[in-house]
Amino acid sequence: MKKFLNLILLIGFMVMVFQPVGYGKEQRGSVAKELRIALQPIPFYAPLFIAKQQGWLEAELKQAKISVKWHSFLSGPAVNEAFAAGEIDIGLMGDTPALIARASGQDLRIVSITCSGPKAQALAVPKNSTIKSVKELKGKRVAVTKGTGVHHFLVLAFQKNGLKINDVQLINLQIEDIGAALTSGNVDAGAIWEPYITQWVEKGAIRILTDGTGIKRGISVILVSNKFAVQHPALVTALLKAYQRGYEFLKADPERAAELVANEVNLTSKQLLQVFTKFDYRPGISTADIEDLKKSEEFMRAHKIIRSKVDVDAFVDRRYLQAIGNK
Amino acid sequence: MNGDGNLVIHNLSKEFVNSQKVIQVLQDINLSINQGEFISIVGGSGCGKTTLLRIIAGLETNYQGTVTLSGKPLNGCGLDRGVVFQEHRLLPWRTVKDNIAFALNNVAPQERERIIQEHIDLVGLTGFEHAYPHQLSGGMAQRVALARALVNRPQILLLDEPFGALDALTRIQMQQEILRIWEIEKNTMILVTHDIDEAIYLGDRVVVMSSRPGTIKKILRVNLPRPRDRSNVEFAYLRREIYREFFASKDEDLVYAI
Amino acid sequence: MYRKLRLWQIGTDLKKTFLYFSLALVLLFVWQVLGIIGWLNPVIIPSLPTVFRSFGEYFSSGELLRHIGVSMIRVLEGFGLAASLGVMLGLAIGLSRTLDRMTDLLIQILKPIPPIAWIPLAIIWFGIGEASKIFIIFIGAFYPILISVVDGIRRIDPKLIELAKILEVPRRRFIKDLVLPGILPPVMTGLRVGLGIAWMCVVAAELIAASEGVGYLIMDARQLSQPDVVIVGMFTIGVIGKLMDSFLRWLSKRVLVWNVTYQGE
Numbered sequence: 001m002k003k004f005l006n007l008i009l010l011i012g013f014m015v016m017v018f019q020p021v022g023y024g025k026e027q028r029g030s031v032a033k034e035l036r037i038a039l040q041p042i043p044f045y046a047p048l049f050i051a052k053q054q055g056w057l058e059a060e061l062k063q064a065k066i067s068v069k070w071h072s073f074l075s076g077p078a079v080n081e082a083f084a085a086g087e088i089d090i091g092l093m094g095d096t097p098a099l100i101a102r103a104s105g106q107d108l109r110i111v112s113i114t115c116s117g118p119k120a121q122a123l124a125v126p127k128n129s130t131i132k133s134v135k136e137l138k139g140k141r142v143a144v145t146k147g148t149g150v151h152h153f154l155v156l157a158f159q160k161n162g163l164k165i166n167d168v169q170l171i172n173l174q175i176e177d178i179g180a181a182l183t184s185g186n187v188d189a190g191a192i193w194e195p196y197i198t199q200w201v202e203k204g205a206i207r208i209l210t211d212g213t214g215i216k217r218g219i220s221v222i223l224v225s226n227k228f229a230v231q232h233p234a235l236v237t238a239l240l241k242a243y244q245r246g247y248e249f250l251k252a253d254p255e256r257a258a259e260l261v262a263n264e265v266n267l268t269s270k271q272l273l274q275v276f277t278k279f280d281y282r283p284g285i286s287t288a289d290i291e292d293l294k295k296s297e298e299f300m301r302a303h304k305i306i307r308s309k310v311d312v313d314a315f316v317d318r319r320y321l322q323a324i325g326n327k
Numbered sequence: 328m329n330g331d332g333n334l335v336i337h338n339l340s341k342e343f344v345n346s347q348k349v350i351q352v353l354q355d356i357n358l359s360i361n362q363g364e365f366i367s368i369v370g371g372s373g374c375g376k377t378t379l380l381r382i383i384a385g386l387e388t389n390y391q392g393t394v395t396l397s398g399k400p401l402n403g404c405g406l407d408r409g410v411v412f413q414e415h416r417l418l419p420w421r422t423v424k425d426n427i428a429f430a431l432n433n434v435a436p437q438e439r440e441r442i443i444q445e446h447i448d449l450v451g452l453t454g455f456e457h458a459y460p461h462q463l464s465g466g467m468a469q470r471v472a473l474a475r476a477l478v479n480r481p482q483i484l485l486l487d488e489p490f491g492a493l494d495a496l497t498r499i500q501m502q503q504e505i506l507r508i509w510e511i512e513k514n515t516m517i518l519v520t521h522d523i524d525e526a527i528y529l530g531d532r533v534v535v536m537s538s539r540p541g542t543i544k545k546i547l548r549v550n551l552p553r554p555r556d557r558s559n560v561e562f563a564y565l566r567r568e569i570y571r572e573f574f575a576s577k578d579e580d581l582v583y584a585i
Numbered sequence: 586m587y588r589k590l591r592l593w594q595i596g597t598d599l600k601k602t603f604l605y606f607s608l609a610l611v612l613l614f615v616w617q618v619l620g621i622i623g624w625l626n627p628v629i630i631p632s633l634p635t636v637f638r639s640f641g642e643y644f645s646s647g648e649l650l651r652h653i654g655v656s657m658i659r660v661l662e663g664f665g666l667a668a669s670l671g672v673m674l675g676l677a678i679g680l681s682r683t684l685d686r687m688t689d690l691l692i693q694i695l696k697p698i699p700p701i702a703w704i705p706l707a708i709i710w711f712g713i714g715e716a717s718k719i720f721i722i723f724i725g726a727f728y729p730i731l732i733s734v735v736d737g738i739r740r741i742d743p744k745l746i747e748l749a750k751i752l753e754v755p756r757r758r759f760i761k762d763l764v765l766p767g768i769l770p771p772v773m774t775g776l777r778v779g780l781g782i783a784w785m786c787v788v789a790a791e792l793i794a795a796s797e798g799v800g801y802l803i804m805d806a807r808q809l810s811q812p813d814v815v816i817v818g819m820f821t822i823g824v825i826g827k828l829m830d831s832f833l834r835w836l837s838k839r840v841l842v843w844n845v846t847y848q849g850e
Contacts, residue, residue: 007611014615077808084628084810104810105627143794147808171713171794172805180705181794186713305809384751404751416748420766420843429762430752461845479752 035061035235038071038079038091043194043275044115044220045092046261047246047283048239053260054249056242066235075175076100077147083108089228090239094149095296096305098221102315103306107226109317110293112240112283112326114220118212119278120194121153124201125209126185134161134210140188141169143178152299153216154191160215165303182206193218194275195267202271217292229317237323240283244324247281284326285318330397332362332482332515334383339392341378351540352378356392358534358543362482365509365516367530369523371573375541376519380485383517384410396482409481413488415468417460417475423447424456427475446474449508466497473508483515490525502528506553527565528555535572544572631813639813640820649802653821656787656798659715663722663790664783668776671727675734679768680760685735692731700725701789713794721793725786726779733775737768770844773837777830784826799825 035057039045051057057068071088073079076097082088083106092114101108125131131140134157144151155165171187178190183205192200200206212218222243229236250257254276258269267275293312300306339356342349353375360366370376381387382394385404394401396408417426427443434442447453450470460468469489476484486505490498502525509516520526526533527549535545547568551561613633619625620632627635643649678685700721711717741764749759791800799818806814 010611011615014612015619075808077810080810081807084626084812100810104812106810145808146805147810169796171796172801172808173713173794177708177713177794180708181713184709184712186708187794307811386747386750404753406753408751410751412744412748414744416742416744418745418763418766420769421762429754432753432755432758459843461843475752 033065034067034069035090035239036069036071036088037239038073038082038088040073040075040079040092041195041265043261043265043267043272043279044094044117044120046115046257046265046272046276046279047243047250047281048092048114049261049264050246050249050257051242053263056245057238060238060242061235075145075148077145080104080106083223083225086225089225089232090236091223092220093223094218094220095293096149096152096300097147098223099293099297099300099310099315100147100306101223102310103300103308108223108315109226109229110221110285110315111224111229111236111317111320112222112243113285113289114222114243114283115279115281116217116219116289117194117279118214118216118218120197120275121150121191121212121216121218122193122197123154123157123189123191123209123211124182124197124206125189126182127204127207128185129188129207131188131209134158135163137189138163138167139169141171141186143171143173143181143187143190145175145178145191146172147305148193149216149218149220150191150193151305152296153212153218155299155303156215157210157212179205194278195265195271198267198271198275217288219289219292229320233320233323236320240320240326241324243283244326247283250276250281284321285316290316330399332397334358334360334483334515334517335393335395336360336383337393337395339379339382339390339394341375341382341387341390353382353390354540354542356541356543358546360515360517362515363513365529365531366518366534367526367532368517368519368534368536369521369526369569370536370541371521371538373541374536374538376536377487378541379536380410380487380517380519383483384408384485406479407482409476409479409484411469411472411476411484411486411489413491415460415465415472417468417471419460422457422459423452423463423471426460426471427478430475430478442478446478449477449511450474451504464497465493466501469493469501470504473505477508477512480512481514483517484512486516486518488520489518491521498522498525503554505529523566523569524557527562527569528557533565533569535569537572545569628810629812631816635813636816636820639811640817643814643817649817649821652797652799652802653825656791656800657825659718659790659798660722660780660783660787663719663786664726664780666719666723667726667730667779667783670723671730671775671779672734672772675731676738676760676764678731679735679738680764696728700786701792704789704793708793717793718790718795721790722783722786725789726783729778729782730772730775733771733778734768737771737775738764740771741767770837770841773833773841777833777837780829780833781826784822784829788822 037048039048052070061068071082073082076093077100079088079091079093080097080101083091083101098108098110123134131137137158142154144154158165158167171181173181173187173190175192175196178187178192179196179200181187182190182200189209190206197208197211201208222239224236254273255269258272258276261272262269265272290312293316297306297310297312301309336356336358339353340351341353343352344350356379368376368379378387382390383401385401385408388403418429421429424443424447427446428439431439431442444456447456450473452467452470452474455463455467460471463471469492473489489505490501493501505516505518506529516529518526518529530549533547533549534543535547536542537544547565549555549565551559555562617633620634625632640649674688678688703721703724704717707717707720711720745763745767749763754763787798788800788803791798792804795801795804799822803815803818803822806812806818
């Protein structure tokens with residue numbers, strides 16, 4: 001009898017442990033107390049950084065007694081983890097990690113594109129490298145962070161130059177390590193994005209072999225958890241409004257904008273002014289954007305980066321943009 | 328055998344300093360032991376008898392006075408003095424045979440085999456060559472220790488309460504064994520014990536020591552032929568003499584009543 | 586009568602085996618049930634069948650075995666290095682008071698640094714090839730082995746040391762016949778612990794630009810939001826680690842025939 005009771009207790013204990021672990025920390029209830037936003041410290045999200053620096057969201061939500069929590073992550077996959085754990089409501093990332101999130105079963109939707117920036121993706125080589133064209137990378141060691149937008153860009157760049165992914169030694173590295181590896185010459189090339197491109201070129205560590213022009217538009221997206229989007233549409237539109245405002249501010253006064261964004265991204269305002277020209281920050285979801293997403297989805301399924309199909313049309317939700325008067 | 332093999336201890340003293348106290352472990356020990364003698368040293372705990380033995384063995388080198396063997400002063404440990412401790416101190420990972428072999432250096436392999444087998448037979452452990460210490464009884468393990476101590480043919484064999492960890496019956500058996508071996512090897516035996524009976528049974532002379540400070544109270548000669556009878560009158564007389572050195576006289580009435 | 590005895594024996598053996606696996610079985614059972622009820626968020630904890638399926642895919646395609654092989658070689662190389670250096674240095678330090686004193690500070694300061702913290706330096710010193718990974722594994726396994734050797738020497742029964750003095754045992758035989766066998770029990774334990782840590786470090790080591798290996802498999806799956814593959818990887822690491830440990834335990838028993846130990850009630 002005693003042994004049986006022990007067994008029941010054990011099972012009960014395990015269930016208790018599994019339950020919260022299994023469910024994460026989503027905000028329950030229909031009254032939100034805070035808006036949790038995940039960003040990466042890269043210039044792809046400049047308009048939102050401007051909004052953050054100016055405190056627009058905080059001001060707008062103060063009356064409703066809702067606070068804004070900003071979280072910083074070093075890559076899209078890291079933001080995905082936070083989504084999975086229910087730690088954030090809104091996240092900004094490249095199209096590739098966004099599709100991965102959706103394919104893995106995460107309950108998310110895209111409410112806007114943040115920018116497109118073909119020039120903000122690059123294939124770089126060490127400064128003193130003798131390699132002058134992408135073709136020469138055959139058989140060489142190429143570093144990339146798997147699952148990011150530049151991973152797709154890299155494969156497309158290879159395709160354009162008649163190379164297959166198996167023609168090189170692909171090495172999976174985090175972005176900081178790609179920098180170290182390029183500097184020390186431990187790899188022959190690396191796929192990177194802004195601000196690292198500008199940083200490392202100015203440092204004299206790398207040279208650009210090719211960027212995304214004509215290869216990949218390099219769009220980033222704003223993702224919202226479905227539950228949150230349904231329960232708190234006002235907060236989603238508030239964010240989009242803030243983004244729109246940031247975009248207009250940047251167009252009107254790029255110098256001031258650069259100063260503000262320099263606080264969030266590891267570049268000087270002078271460097272940022274240059275970098276801004278690589279991006280089109282207009283929020284919205286155009287047909288071209290949806291086409292791009294579908295192409296990315298196909299690519300990823302073909303390369304086994306995702307294991308199930310993502311219905312892009314269902315993934316995207318234009319209604320919030322429409323609510324703020326955007327097309 | 329080099330020299331006459333006589334051990335001469337002259338004015339031996341040793342003190343032990345412990346925080347502020349100075350303990351006189353041994354004081355003015357004078358003792359001459361002739362080659363081939365069997366000496367029993369008996370005393371209570373703290374009388375320094377073990378320290379004395381360790382000094383003779385060469386394990387303690389810090390003392391005042393002189394200790395010479397065949398006229399030459401002692402210089403640390405040596406193969407001329409074998410030791411058997413109260414614990415067998417056998418290497419647990421070696422068989423009986425290998426434990427004895429452990430004591431041998433610089434001996435040709437064939438000689439080795441012969442010497443080892445000879446000593447295994449000597450202590451009566453024939454057939455147990457490949458047993459491990461954990462498979463032996465206390466008495467058997469001590470016999471291996473004995474064989475190991477004898478294998479280098481030491482001039483002097485020092486035994487520090489060698490049978491203390493054994494039960495009473497095995498102890499008596501081992502006492503007979505040691506006599507038998509002594510008669511064959513004919514080396515000097517110095518045995519330290521707290522067992523008065525054992526001291527008298529084995530020794531040519533019994534050295535009685537007192538404690539704090541450790542000195543020699545009395546040396547008794549045992550003139551009985553071997554093998555000795557423990558219930559013999561002379562034996563009993565010696566026993567009472569030594570007993571009296573340790574205990575008060577109120578037991579005397581009991582003795583007269585016998 | 587004999588038949589009854591045999592049946593009873595089989596019964597007790599079955600009971601023992603069942604007891605051995607019982608806890609794991611309960612865990613799997615709870616996991617499966619929660620999956621069926623729908624209490625598990627698939628993004629965080631995939632259901633048991635999903636994990637099984639992934640395991641099946643990776644195993645039958647031979648991919649899993651390939652990753653295991655690559656990691657295993659790295660671990661054995663790192664562990665081999667740690668064992669030989671650990672024992673040699675341990676002996677030197679254990680037997681020489683001067684050396685012990687000289688090296689103590691450096692060893693004690695380096696000891697608490699986790700292997701992961703060594704990764705940046707490992708990359709700078711050894712690049713991103715095999716050497717840096719083996720270095721990380723080596724660092725992880727080295728300390729438990731070194732410490733077990735030195736500790737083992739310190740714990741040698743001083744009575745045996747005295748015995749060696751009395752028998753005038755020459756230095757070389759002292760080390761070969763007394764010290765080495767004497768320290769074997771704690772050193773075998775140190776080796777087991779070291780191997781376990783080496784295997785744990787394989788995940789850390791494969792953070793350094795790997796393209797194969799069980800650790801790489803986990804990191805890759807993490808970036809691609811594939812928690813079921815992560816679990817397959819973790820499970821593989823656990824099982825292999827257990828098998829290696831069991832092997833060392835068996836080896837210990839064979840080598841330490843003379844060491845009688847308390848097994849519990």
